[in-house]
Amino acid sequence: MKIRNSLTAIGAVTLLTLGTFGGLGSPAAAAGPDDAVSQSTSVDDGRTDTGAAVFAPPSSTDNAERASSSSEHGLARCWNGRTSGRDFFMTCSGTGNKVYLDCTNGGRYKFGTVFYGTWNHRLTCPVGTSAVWGGSWE
Secondary structure (H helix, E strand, C coil): CHHHHHHHHHHHHHHHHHHHHHCCCCCCCCCCCCCEEEEEEECCCCCEEEEEECEECCCCCCCCEECCCCCCCCCCEEEEEEEECCEEEEEEEEEEEEEEEEECCCCEEECCCCEEEEEEEEEECCCCCCEEEEEEEC
């Protein structure tokens, strides 16, 4: 009986620990189906960043620049732009730029992280939509 009670207590502590630390995951992991998510990796030092953004109607006054499939200068130099289903991929290099994603639901998803240096970005549209394009913004 003592062994059984000990195993039950160990199991309960393990579940509580996993539940407590499981909630400390990245913002992207906590994003809902109506959110867009990002996963970015620094080419310079290998750091990674994840984030989530919610729907916002596109605005013509937001200083956004579309990424190019080759090379483009503006807020940041972004290249290698391509889509694949819900995902948009690009590489950007700049000092103090943010990224955005346009999806087939007519929304522009702006991510709040400010990037310095060269980063590879994977931006993912919400469930039920596809990526149209993306780029950088101030």
